[in-house]
Amino acid sequence: MASFILVLLLTILCTVPVHASKQLRFNKNGEFRILQVADMHYANGKTTPCLDVLPQQVASCSDTNTTAFIRRLIFAEKPDLIVFTGDNIFGFDTTDPVKSMNAAFSPAISSNIPWAAVIGNHDQESTLSRKGVMKYIVGMKNTLSQLNPPEALGIDGFGNYNLEVHGIENSRLVNKSLLNLYFLDSGDYSKVPSIPGYDWIKPSQQLWFQQTSTKLQRAYMNEPEAQKSPAPGLVYFHIPLPEYASFDSSNFTGVKQEGISSASINSGFFATMVEAGDVKAVFTGHDHLNDFCGDLSGIHLCYAGGFGYHAYGKAGWSRRTRMVVASLEKTDEGVWGTLKSIKTWKRLDDEHLTAIDAQVLWSKMGARRKKHIGHF
C-alpha cells in the first residue's frame, strides 16, 4: 500500500510540472511575445545554397544563415512562443526530411522556448506525406504542435489545433485563457481538376474553429472571473486568404511586391472568423515578397515576409520576421488584468536586426470606443 502511494505521489509530482510547463502563460512582465518564422525552406544545411542574395553574399550563404537569423531573434526578442507557419522545409531539395526538420527547428528546440508549427505546400515534397511530416513535428522536443484535435474526427488536413495563453502565475486570471491561438492546415494544392492552384481551408476545419471559438468565448465570459467580451484570438496558417487581395498601399502597413497566391476560390474562412468575433489578426507566409498587414472588417490580415535563405526572395531586401506582443493591463493597485493591447512589428536580418512597421493590431481602448460608437 505504501509503495502504491509512493508511486502515485511520484506520478503526480512528475506529471504536474510537465503539464504546467505545457500551459502557455503571460510572462512576469505581463507580456506574451510571439516570434513568427515563415517559409524557412530548409533543405540540407551548409551545402544548400541561398536564393536571391547579393553577389557578395553568395559564397558564404546557406541554410545556416536561416538558423543564425532565428538564433539572433530569440536572443533579441526573447519570445514566449515561436510559431513556424509552414514551408519549414523545402521538400524538393531535402535528402532526408527528418534530418532537415531536426536542423530547421533546432534553434527553437535548443532555446527551450515552446514552439508550434503548421505545414505549408512544400513540407511534404520529400519522402514523408503531410501526415508524416506533421506527426514527426508533434513528437519533437518542446513543441506544442498537435496533429489534430481529438474531438474533431474526420477533420481535413494535419496540424489543426489551438493553444490557450493563460494569465500570470499567482494572478486572479491564472486559470483563464486571455489570448487564444488557432493553427490550421491550409493545405497544398487544389484536388479539384477544374480549380487550378493552391488548396483551401475546408468546412470541417471551419466548423472545428467555430466550435472551439464558441467554447473558449463561453468559458472566458462565465464564472469564475467572468469577462464582458471574448478574449482576442490570433490565427496562424500558411497560405493567405483571397481577402488579402482587398488591400492596396493606402490601407496597409508594409509592402506588396508580388500577387496574392491564395486559392483561386474562396472557401469562406474569413467570413467564419468575422462571424466568430474573437479573431483580431491572421498571420500567414507563402508570398515571400509581401510583408504587409492591413485591417479588413476588424481583422488584420498579415504576412510575415520571407525568412529562409533557401527560399525565393529579393537580393538586397532583407529576410524578415514578424513579432507579435500581447500586453496585459495593470491596475493602479498593481494587479494584472486582462489584455490591454496587441502590437506587431517586423525585424530585418541586417546588422541591427532593425525593427520596422510597428502597428497596433488591437487595443482594449479602441475596442471600447468602437462598441460605444456602435451603441449610438
Add this chain to the structure above:
Amino acid sequence: MASFILVLLLTILCTVPVHASKQLRFNKNGEFRILQVADMHYANGKTTPCLDVLPQQVASCSDTNTTAFIRRLIFAEKPDLIVFTGDNIFGFDTTDPVKSMNAAFSPAISSNIPWAAVIGNHDQESTLSRKGVMKYIVGMKNTLSQLNPPEALGIDGFGNYNLEVHGIENSRLVNKSLLNLYFLDSGDYSKVPSIPGYDWIKPSQQLWFQQTSTKLQRAYMNEPEAQKSPAPGLVYFHIPLPEYASFDSSNFTGVKQEGISSASINSGFFATMVEAGDVKAVFTGHDHLNDFCGDLSGIHLCYAGGFGYHAYGKAGWSRRTRMVVASLEKTDEGVWGTLKSIKTWKRLDDEHLTAIDAQVLWSKMGARRKKHIGHF
C-alpha cells in the same frame, strides 16, 4: 391474434402508399420536370396591389395575378415538383402570415403535385419567426419541405434538406437516386455589425451538404447497379452567391439588370460545391431583375427572375419562371438508363407563356467528353 394481424396488415397497407407517394421519381416519359417559383412576395390576396406594372395593368392587378401565373404554368409545364425559392410571402405587408402562406402555396397544393420550399429574407417579417414560418410550411399538404435534417444537430437556419429523385417505377434503377436536390436556408441579414447586408450559408450547413453529397455519391456508385460517376445534383436557395458577380453578358444566357445582392462576404459555399463534384447547377431568386444563368467551373449559377406581382419588377418586362427538365437515356432495347441531360428555359407571363433562353445545363455526352479530355 387474427385482429392483431388485421391491424398489422391495415397498417402496412395504409403506410406503404404514403411513403411511395413521397418518393420522387422520374415520370413515365423518363423526365423529371421542376418548376421554380422565386419571390412571390405574396401579401393579402386581392387587396394587395402590384408593383412595377404598366399603367393599364394597375387597376386589376393583385396577388391573384401571381396565383394565376402559377396555375397557368402548372397546366402548361406539368411539373413533377414545384420549388419555391423564398420570399414566398412579403412579411411587411401581410396581416396574417398563415393566411398568406395558405394562399401563396394554394395552387401547388390544389394541383396535388409535390412541392418544396425554402425561405428568403422577407418571409419572417410578419408575426412568425424564420423557424415558425418554416415549421408551418413543413406541415402543409403535399409538401416535401423539411425543417432540417434530423442527423445535423445544431445546423444553422431552417429549411436545409435534400430530396432524392429515383428511377422510373419497375425499372432497374427504381431504388437509386438519379438526381439529387439540395435545399438550403441562405438566411436574411448579416448578424455581424461590421459586415453590412445579407446573410450567408454557414460552415455547419456546408458540412451537412458535404456529408450528404458524399453519402449519396457512395450509394450511387456502389452495388446494386453501381454507377461510374456521381448522380448530378441541383441546389436551390434564395440569396445568390458572391460568385454570381463573375459573369458578364459574354458568358451567360439571360439578362443582368441590377447588381448581385449577395452577402458582402464570401462564406465559401461555391468552393464546397465545386469540391463535392456532383452539383451541376444552383438556382436562386432575390434579384428580381436578373434572370441569367452562366457556367463557372462546371457549375451553372442561375437566377429564376422575378415571379410575384407584389414584388419590385420592371413594368413591361414580364414576370417569369425557370423550368428545369432532367431526362433519362433509353437504350435501343427500350430500357431506361441513367440521366442523359438537364435542360432549362424560362417562361414569361405573357399571352403565350413564351419560353425563352433554353440552354443545356449538363449532358452525359458533354461530361464524358470533358473526362476524356481531362485524361490527356
